[in-house]
Amino acid sequence: MISEIGSYLSKVWSTTSVIELILWLSCALLILLSRTIFEKIFHLDLKLSSNQTKLKIFRASGLLIIVVLLLNQFIFNSLESGVTKKLIGVIMIAFSGYWATQILQFFIRRQYGNTREIAGEKVISESYNSRFLSLLVGAFIFVFALIGIVQLLGFESLLEASGFIGVIGVVLALTQGSWAPDIISGLIILNSNLVEEGDVIQIDGDNFTARVYRTRLFHTELLDMVNNSRVLIKNAKLRESSIYNLSKFASVRGFRQGLLFKIGYDVSPEAVKAMFQEAYTAASNDESIPIESGHELEIRVGDTGDYAVEWRVYYYTKDMKSVIKTKQLFTEKVLNQSLKAGISLATPDLYERVDAGQD
Structure with missing residues (x-):
């Protein structure tokens, strides 16, 4: 046995x-x-x-x-059975083509990609050159693998093989509206360097603040800094949106963060400025609030409305990973100081001043 x-x-x-x-x-x-x-x-x-x-x-x-x-x-x-030999051959060609593409793209990213620190981890991110070369290598390997599979399956003449590949080309041409815009937009985003992996951005205003995690072939992965969740957005849609890159500073001072407070007319401007200045001093002494204490706090009157005076306060920060936390903690400092100074941050009711001697 x-x-x-x-x-x-x-x-x-x-x-x-x-x-x-x-x-x-x-x-x-x-x-x-x-x-x-x-x-x-x-x-x-x-x-x-x-x-x-x-x-x-x-x-x-x-x-x-x-x-x-x-x-x-x-x-x-x-x-x-000769069919099984062809099946093994097809599997081998597809297997070799897939992993040849993955290995070559890995070395292309190492050579031409950008090394960045994202979410505390050093990763090799895509650049325009690495993405373009990866697409080129993938296309070449796909074409050669397709020709090999077609010939293995019995298409002896080059005309038959070319005709089969032509059918694939027609299908790709008819469906290019669903995949080509995202690929082209992704290449444009990588080439412009306006939105890079690791940057903090706002899309279409102040409603959504996120970090760019990775720009992929068809979409971009974002990390929502408020909800701590991942967001996928198509590259074409991202390029069509209004993007505010908070990590690209307009000056060496850093990002200029503005806060809005509505305070009644019964509080003097000197008292309001003193309150904000005390809150700024307390925030500067707090190591958990990464503000640029070397620059003075900017206090301005934004508007004088019917209900209250709109005061705008501006400070600078360079730690964009903590931009949401910095804003929240600084606002808390202002709240604590307002309670100490007896200044209400609530919007007063609408009133009309009338002279005492008027009938």
Whole structure:
């Protein structure tokens, strides 16, 4: 019994090609190292359910290739079917093309990408050159792999292969409206350097403040600084929006943050300025509030409305990762100082001053 099993395994080993052995070993290693590949090479956060799904699909694909190879070795080989050989060839071409693209794009990012610190982690982000070269390499490998698969499946003449590829080209041309704008917009964003990974931006006003996490092929990942969540926005839509890049300072002083307070007419301007100045001094002495204490606090009257005087206070900061926290903590300092000074920050009721002697 043991000798029969040994002879059978020896026969299986003798009929196993080098390509099949390489595929078996590669798929097994990819399944075992899949988590490391996703975290270190693709820089995907596996805490997200969507990335967990991608990891499962990745592992299932490798396992499926192993199963197909085993079926071909132990079952289909006995049938001497040429279809299985073509199937193995197609799998090998697709496998080699995919990983050749990933490996080349990885080295392109290392050579031409930008090294940045995002969310406390140093990552190699895309640049215009790395993204353009990656697209070019991916396109070339896709075309060569497609030609190889077409010829392997029995299209002997170059005319047949070219015709098949032409059909693929027509399909891409008909669907270019759904993918081309995002790719082109992504390249424009990377080339302009207006919005770079790690920058703090506001989109369409003050309603949304986020950090740019990564600019991908079709979309840009943003980190919502208020809700601490990830936001995906299409590259074409991002380029069409009004973007305020808070990390691109107009001067060496840093970002000029403005706060608005409405105070009644019964409080003198001197008392209001003294209150703001005391709050600024307290904020400067607080190490948890990263404001630029070397620059004076700017106190201005924004408007004199019917209800109250609108006072605008401006300070400078360069720590854009904490811009939301800085604004909140400084506002708290103003609130505490207003309570000490007996100055109300509530908007007064509308009133009309009338002379005492008027009937």
